[in-house]
Amino acid sequence: MDIILKNVKKKDFPLLKKLAKSLGFEIVEKIEKPYNPEFVKEILEAEQSIKDGKGVKIKLEDLWK
Template identity: 90%
Template structure:
């Protein structure tokens, strides 16, 4: 069985960790990975180019041709 704890305060984590260890549980910490900064810049640049009118409009009928 897996148990996932979310929004654990930093001050409470050592207590939970020691309790889990004393009960023989396996502890796996997963930290959130932020988006790749290059990817974020690419998306923001694309949104800005659309706002500037540099995008290409394709009719839905022509999309599958």
């Protein structure tokens, strides 16, 4: 059986970890990251290139041509 605890405060985690260990449970920590770091880097670089004037402007009516 698996039990998942979410939104555990950092101050409470050591106590939960100690309790689980004393009961013979296995603890698996999984830190969720909402986005792939490479993807975030790519988006930030693209935004910076637009700020630097390296972007290309396309008129709305020409977008689907």
